[in-house]
Amino acid sequence: MARSFAPDPHSFARPNEIAVRHLSLDLTADFDARRLAGRATLDLDVSSPDAGTLVLDTWQLAISAVTDGHGSDLRWELGEHDPILGQPLTIEVGSVSRVVVHYATTDDARALQWLEPEQTASGKQFLFTQNQPILGRSWIPCQDSPGVRASYDAVLRVPSDLLAVMSATNPTERAHDGVYRFAMDTRVPAYLVALAVGDLEFRALGERAGVYAEPSVVDAAAWEFADTEKMMEAAERLYGPYRWGRYDLLVLPPSFPYGGMENPRLTFATPTLLAGDRSLVTVVAHELAHSWSGNLVTNSTWNDIWLNEGFTVYFETRIDEELFGADYAAMILRLGRQELEHWLAVEKPRDTWLELDLTDPDEGPSKIPYEKGSLFLRTIEAAVGRERFDAFLRGYFERFAFESMDTETFLSYLRAELLEPAGITDEDLQVDAWVRGPGVPDNEPHFTSDAFDRVDAEVTAFLSGRPAAELATGDWVSQQWVHFIRALPDDLPFERFDDADATFGLSRSGNIENATAWLEKVIDAGYLFERPDVDAAMADFLTRHGRALYIKKVYLKLAATDRGLGRAREVYARARPGYHPVAQLTLDKILG
Known part of the structure; x- marks a missing residue:
């Protein structure tokens, strides 16, 4: 049965007509030119019998040719550049099921950061990507919507003194010829395709976990993240099996703009987590939790990001409670509530809803979807009881595994599977006020902390x-x-x-x-x-x-x-x- 995709205001793609089901990359990383060049091969699912046009998202890509799988030229056109969305790449595919785009990135590839030797701990060049939310189109011609999932593989050629890793199967040693091959058999959205190239070493943290970092950092990182396997076990006790095989971390140079990025199989992490006392590893719990809320069940569009981040903050604090106790988790919750109060004071009322109306996702939401979303889930938990709510979440992750979720579909599922059987109405929970109203409703739970x-x-x-x-x-x-x-x-x-x-x-x-x-x-x-x-x-x-x-x-x-x-x-x-x-x-x- 053909998949159905929610309309995405931040993508030109038309996946309900033709969707990408598999991506193969063959790229060379030129550090001197600061360019990735090669080809992207896209295997297609055609849902509409009348569809003959594939539309991809791009951002300032230098495209030299588009062919079918046999090398025959296809007609293609780049549309006008939109300052937020980039350019649609329209390809006349007819009955073709495989398309090859020959291209190179440009100086305006906003997902890529090329670092000079003086910007790294090892004194060698470094490259990393950050696709979320809609920057993937600046280095891959793709259907750059979180609602569209594709498996992928890649061949990457890099300088022989550097190691390449991706959000896929990964090496732990350098290849003497600088050629690396990767595979991600599970379908993922474009924002979760990730790449890094640098002077990296690997340390095992357990049977399923490890950490990559520059040589002068890697041992400190391995010590800081030593409890990763325990976090995985705690998460599985809560909400079911980890579905991605390995959970490794990559510690990036300081310019990485986030605390962590939940790329499947390889979380990208900021070096600011290496506090020397394991005091900031709750960020690892957060990124690990994304393996369920976000990577497993993904928001359909960036206006539904609370379904990723609100769930993940809730899940993160549950992992913290499992490992470090209720009072530790209470401190995290109290600080989160303070953070939420700050953002409620500075954001416009419409921007404090859970269901957002983003103009430019790359500007990023505030912490409101994170903290208000988590607080809403805590409110539901308080109403139905933790045991019942945990069973609901386990069922939710299992039912919608490797699928996309929008706000209204989630609310319908919540009513049918949890609220109505418990005899609770939307009005009892003030659901509409939480999801489509400003501020925080007056039925929020409160948290006490002896430590505070x-x-x-x-x-x-x-x-x-x-x-x-x-x-x-x-x-x-x-x-x-x-x-x-x-x-x-x-x-x-x-x-x-x-x-x-x-x-x-x-x-x-x-x-x-x-x-x-x-x-x-x-x-x-x-x-x-x-x-x-x-x-x-x-x-x-x-x-x-x-x-x-x-x-x-x-x-x-x-x-x-x-x-x-x-x-x-x-x-x-x-x-x-x-x-x-x-x-x-x-x-x-x-x-x-």
Whole structure:
């Protein structure tokens, strides 16, 4: 039976007529020219007997020819360039079931970041891709919609002193000739096709897990992520078997714009997770959870991203609870609620719905689909009970495995399989207010945390005049430090900020979450502008890190005042070349 695809406002493709079912890439990576060149072979499923035209998404690709599988030329045309969607590639296929596009990427391939040796830990060149949400079309002619899934294989030629890996079967040793072959037999959307090339080594973390990183980083990464196999086992106990074979991680250079990217079989991870105390590995739990919510059951369009991210935040905290206990999970939930409150205050009301209406997905949603989505699922759990809700989610992942999901289909399934059997109505749960309403409805659950209560007691003591050195902070974890910093009032006397910073080293913290919270606080308080050493630490932070969410937070705080905006632009002028195009796109707009 032919698959049915939801309309996607962010793709030119017409998969209900002709859909790509398999992609074969044969590419050479030219680091000097900063170009991938070769061909993409696409095997097609024809759903409509009258369809004779295949439409692909592209972005500034240099296309030299389009042929059928036997090498005969096909008629093709590139449409006008749209500043958000790129160009449609229209190919007259007739009855042909295989199409070959001969092409090369250009300087405007926004999914690709080519790093010079000085930008890497090993002093060698590096390349990595970031397709999500609609950047895959800038290096692969594809149907670039999360609702369209295709299996793929690839042959990649790279310099012989580098290792290539993909979101597929992977080598653990370098090929002497620099030629690598990959296969992903499971159908995945284009945004989950990923590639990296660099001076990489591999360390095993267990029978099913391992980590790749540059030689000077790999052992630290293996220590930091040692509990990955335990996370996999905890996730499987909750929601069923892991369906992707291996779960490996790749630690990228600092310009990687995300905490992690859930590419199947190979999560891409930021080096900011290597805090040296395993305090930030909840990000690994998040990316692992995507192996169910996102990779297994995928949002049909980017307007439904809460079905990926809200579910994944919920699942992540359940993994955290399994491994580290309920109080640890409660801290994550409390911080998430604080994060949600921040974004509710700065976003337009329509942008606080769960079902979004995105103009440009590449600008990225705020944390609202993540945190409000998770909170909605917690509300459902509270209404029906955890045991019943867990059974529902296990059934959901099994029923819709390797399929796409839109908001209305999910809500219909929720009603039929969970709410109605439990005697609960939409009105009882305020479903419409959660999904298609601004803010947070008043039936949200609340979370208590003994660990945060202890922090609050120390905050009170500090505000009463107790020196920072006398506070009981010796056993605090990262989440407690963030809570402490956020709890400090903006009008705190500057000498008290001095005391906290001198005692705890917050301005130059190696923990990106602590450092970001501190910089946000001291910018709001005006303290940063009166302390050159803190200002220098801020500039160093924004220059060293490329993780978009965190640097965006700091730039937004700076941009809120004329004085701060001027300083932000000074720093950005130096830092911008080291940022990924995803981060540049967002920050260019913030800073004008």
